[in-house]
Amino acid sequence: METIRIPSIMKETSKRHLLRGKTIGFVPTMGALHEGHLSLVKRAKSENDIVVVSIFVNPTQFGPSEDFDRYPRDMEGDMEKLKREGVDILFMPDARSMYSDRFSTYITVKDLSDKLCGAFRHGHFTGVATVVCKLLNIVMPTRAYFGQKDFQQTVIIKRMTEDLNMNADLVICPTVRESDGLAMSSRNGYLSPEERRAATVIYRDILSASDLIKSGKSNPVDVKKQMHDMLKSEPLISEIQYAGVYNAETLDELNEFKKQNLLAIAVKIGNTRLIDNMLAEF
């Protein structure tokens, strides 16, 4: 596995592969890799000649009171995992090479960025859209892989790449879960054992909501109420940021079911913010 730290060298390397007719699969990450990330790597590996993984904890997508400083970092462990998956190139830029002193360009995907997580993380999705645009321009992948766990992120990046006529095909991959259903997240490591047990309510809540939708005997208001009630029954949940039924394209709250309905939740358990979602058919 080749490690590249300089954006211009990454770009030249990608150009060389593309000119030889190779396809490039790209998995952008913030490191602290778990099975969710590795499922994206495996998928990229199966569909492309060359696989590039980036590890970059992007400062501009963290708010001032968020966990940028304590975000988990495990470079050695990450490199070991990526080598084992047969990754060709690890792109690991530092913040200075990504954001020069004069950096001043920001990409905003309006409307979509203010809903759901965006209402609680101001500026987060501008940081995400901008860094993903940069990474896609540097790596120039044929396909880029994202996890469905960050559903809103995938919708925003899709909107951005379409609006800006960018090149990469986006591949959205299913959320990978622990055996008890908790969606894998680098932030799960923040949880105490009690909090970790409590966190299983999130996925159980989504499954119950999905069942209620499938029953055909409910409406989005009922589903939302059931979702909130179940979350409130877990005393270790310190804040419900949102929980309900949303339009999977516009992210607006639904008044009546569509064929595909986005069930989505963001809660805090102690100081740890956790999200999850599922597409439920009506």
Add this chain to the structure above:
Amino acid sequence: METIRIPSIMKETSKRHLLRGKTIGFVPTMGALHEGHLSLVKRAKSENDIVVVSIFVNPTQFGPSEDFDRYPRDMEGDMEKLKREGVDILFMPDARSMYSDRFSTYITVKDLSDKLCGAFRHGHFTGVATVVCKLLNIVMPTRAYFGQKDFQQTVIIKRMTEDLNMNADLVICPTVRESDGLAMSSRNGYLSPEERRAATVIYRDILSASDLIKSGKSNPVDVKKQMHDMLKSEPLISEIQYAGVYNAETLDELNEFKKQNLLAIAVKIGNTRLIDNMLAEF
């Protein structure tokens, strides 16, 4: 000359040329072509295998009270001129193919966009940056050509392409002038004969300011005063939006001269807004 109206077809065409190892020179325009545009086309022609010119009067860079509706359009004359220059491809998308109903992505180059013209044309440079990003992603040029007359635009686009790790090399070409010095502009056609005569004061003002700087006996405050005084002496100038000496990189007003100094002016003559600039050495 091939005319392409659909962004995806333009992109496929460019990809085909690039894969064959051809270089692409790109001149983005809003049409109503004059010798200034054609100088960019000639330069692109001399430096690239394939020349693409776009004509797109971009609605998102006009303010609500600006001249989008009456902006000059001369499709037949433009096509004739481009054919004569040996342009290979005219890219002429319509607004619907550039901005879908769901379009919601905006690129802002902070700070630089609020100065000079940006202070008088709110949102203008977000519209410019966004459409230029789109056009560069669609045409994928090796080199893109811009006129120095829109100096602030060139600084902002350069900042954007660097910040977002975009590919095209930007080539900034000298302002082309009428025989009496007036910078060529599609908007000069708005001027009455009297206004057209009055407009020559702009370039004369810049030349005098440049002489004053070269004399070594002045400072930016004196130069600014002289510039404003001369503009005020022309009764057909209805508004001086700015006139002075600026840092060519940050666009901030200068307190003391640097080696290179941006002399820049924006005025209204009647309802017509005209700009001009020059880099003056100290």
